[in-house]
Amino acid sequence: MSQSAVQVKGEAKKGVLKRSSKVERWLHVYKQLKKNKMAVVGAWIVAFYFLVALLAPIIAPYDPLQIDLVNKLQGPSWEHWMGTDDKGRDILSRVIYGSQLSLAVGSVSVLIGAVLGVMLGLIAGYYGKLIDTVIMRFIDILLAFPGILLALAIISALGPSLINVMIAVGIFSVPTFARIVRGSMLSEKKKEYVDAIRALGASDFHIIVVHILPNIFSPIIVQGTLRLATAILTAAGLSFLGMGAQPPSPEWGAMLSDGRNFLWTAPHIATFPGLAIAFIVLGLNLFGDGLRDALDPRSKK
Amino acid sequence: MSVAELEQPLLDVRNLRQYFDIKGGVLGRTVNHVKAVDGVDFQIYEGETVSIVGESGCGKSTTGRAILRLDDPTSGEIHFNGRDLAGLSKRQMRDVRKDLQVIFQDPFASLNPRQTVGRIIEEGMSILNSVPKEKRKERTIELLEQVGLNADVVDRYPHEFSGGQRQRIGIARTLAINPKLIVCDEAVSALDVSVQAQVLNLLKRLQREYNLTYLFISHDLGVVRHISDRIIVMYLGKIVEVADKKTLFENPKHPYTKALLSAIPEPTRKKQKERIVLQGDVPSPISPPSGCRFHTRCPLAQESCKVKEPELRRGEDGQLYACDVV
Numbered sequence: 001m002s003q004s005a006v007q008v009k010g011e012a013k014k015g016v017l018k019r020s021s022k023v024e025r026w027l028h029v030y031k032q033l034k035k036n037k038m039a040v041v042g043a044w045i046v047a048f049y050f051l052v053a054l055l056a057p058i059i060a061p062y063d064p065l066q067i068d069l070v071n072k073l074q075g076p077s078w079e080h081w082m083g084t085d086d087k088g089r090d091i092l093s094r095v096i097y098g099s100q101l102s103l104a105v106g107s108v109s110v111l112i113g114a115v116l117g118v119m120l121g122l123i124a125g126y127y128g129k130l131i132d133t134v135i136m137r138f139i140d141i142l143l144a145f146p147g148i149l150l151a152l153a154i155i156s157a158l159g160p161s162l163i164n165v166m167i168a169v170g171i172f173s174v175p176t177f178a179r180i181v182r183g184s185m186l187s188e189k190k191k192e193y194v195d196a197i198r199a200l201g202a203s204d205f206h207i208i209v210v211h212i213l214p215n216i217f218s219p220i221i222v223q224g225t226l227r228l229a230t231a232i233l234t235a236a237g238l239s240f241l242g243m244g245a246q247p248p249s250p251e252w253g254a255m256l257s258d259g260r261n262f263l264w265t266a267p268h269i270a271t272f273p274g275l276a277i278a279f280i281v282l283g284l285n286l287f288g289d290g291l292r293d294a295l296d297p298r299s300k301k
Numbered sequence: 302m303s304v305a306e307l308e309q310p311l312l313d314v315r316n317l318r319q320y321f322d323i324k325g326g327v328l329g330r331t332v333n334h335v336k337a338v339d340g341v342d343f344q345i346y347e348g349e350t351v352s353i354v355g356e357s358g359c360g361k362s363t364t365g366r367a368i369l370r371l372d373d374p375t376s377g378e379i380h381f382n383g384r385d386l387a388g389l390s391k392r393q394m395r396d397v398r399k400d401l402q403v404i405f406q407d408p409f410a411s412l413n414p415r416q417t418v419g420r421i422i423e424e425g426m427s428i429l430n431s432v433p434k435e436k437r438k439e440r441t442i443e444l445l446e447q448v449g450l451n452a453d454v455v456d457r458y459p460h461e462f463s464g465g466q467r468q469r470i471g472i473a474r475t476l477a478i479n480p481k482l483i484v485c486d487e488a489v490s491a492l493d494v495s496v497q498a499q500v501l502n503l504l505k506r507l508q509r510e511y512n513l514t515y516l517f518i519s520h521d522l523g524v525v526r527h528i529s530d531r532i533i534v535m536y537l538g539k540i541v542e543v544a545d546k547k548t549l550f551e552n553p554k555h556p557y558t559k560a561l562l563s564a565i566p567e568p569t570r571k572k573q574k575e576r577i578v579l580q581g582d583v584p585s586p587i588s589p590p591s592g593c594r595f596h597t598r599c600p601l602a603q604e605s606c607k608v609k610e611p612e613l614r615r616g617e618d619g620q621l622y623a624c625d626v627v
Binding site for chain 2: 133191192193195196197198199200201202206211214215
């Protein structure tokens, strides 16, 4: 009797275990993340921004490009929560639409940087020797420039536009990804499962993409999140310098630049886009740091 | 002399050398070599289990890796089934891999943590296309049962298993492509003793069923005694003695083998032998001692040992040993 009961219990346990791994791992990461209060705050900030960007047409009270010279340079009021700028455009609406631009520019440039950087890092780390030396010295050259200077140089070559900002910021994100991926590859490729797969005769491409890449994905995700903050900041900086979004598009950096001329008479014009940038960068950094801690396998008990 | 030695060996290693470069200086030039394996010859015949024993750093694992072409050997020939592996390209090597496989030491590192057990075992079948696609699932379950695991583990991930179970999964992966020769690189060293015995018995049973040949690399003489037919003793990148199990354990020739055997703990008091304790550490494989490599620690060393490198010579029981003194 008791024996069969034990057996049934064992079976039941197995059934629970089956759900396992992928779901379980993300559940674990989620739990770890939830323990970290600042990370949760960061996550909410980031989620809020994405929501605003998605719902921009619905929640924006005015057309962000609508010029209304009668009501120009007004301070915050019930009609215009964040006031109006020098051409009478509603700043709240511009900030809301600006989130679309900033998140799009940030995401695309991080994607460009991640794809190129991960590829270079994987190749350099896996093959080593001369290939590694050539790739990493090239990365060192990219790193030798201050980021904004490199981006400026690329844009002056390509011409100022939002697309070129994405390319420039993407290229300037390549080194960080390449270095992180190369480092993870170096430690991962020494593990025995890689040798076991090699002994089975798998091609290098198969080993790298199917076996190693999924195992080094967490640092890439963390870096992507943190990098998104830098990318948004750099893109705004470029637009501020007139190298990115061209007027009248409601890009935060460009809005800051517009507001600069009225800093004494109408400080709200520069303040609100500035706060928008500060908060998304803060949110992404908090979330990214929390994610790094949560994905760290050493955090498992 | 056994009958086996009359046939063609399955694996014939000749004068195998594996040097690793030491890079130094600003330009990263090669300043020296680690002579991990320095001229090794041995044969393995079909169906037998040959062990390589020796202390850490003697080149036993490196020999195994060179045979599998996980590292490209510096020089020497590796004849497997009549083909010299040392000269084969990656593509040609793939054909050979169907017959030549490996089981690794660390069951926690040798399975990809992101793959299910089923995927892990099917991997080899799909890479080498050794089993048609529609039969792979079926074969996987068959293999799992053969290594003593339940068929329902296919959807689970390696971290859910104990060391012994993982090693069984590794064995199933290896068997999936029907190899002739399996290099077992410290295959049971990471397991605790009771599990070791289970896995060793499993390996023995599979050997009978599949007519497998094992090259068993280990530092554990107890394990080696349990599983081997013949034993190769290595010291600092060279073979010092080759003998069948009985001869080696009862009548070791080389002073290093004697010292090694005296380190096995005896269960009964009566049998307690005199322990030969070697002085000093293993010399560096970067610049090994001149003459006989063991002379710096050998209790029988003479002046001539420092100059002349001993060749392998045949003893009265058919064993080979590299010592000019005994």
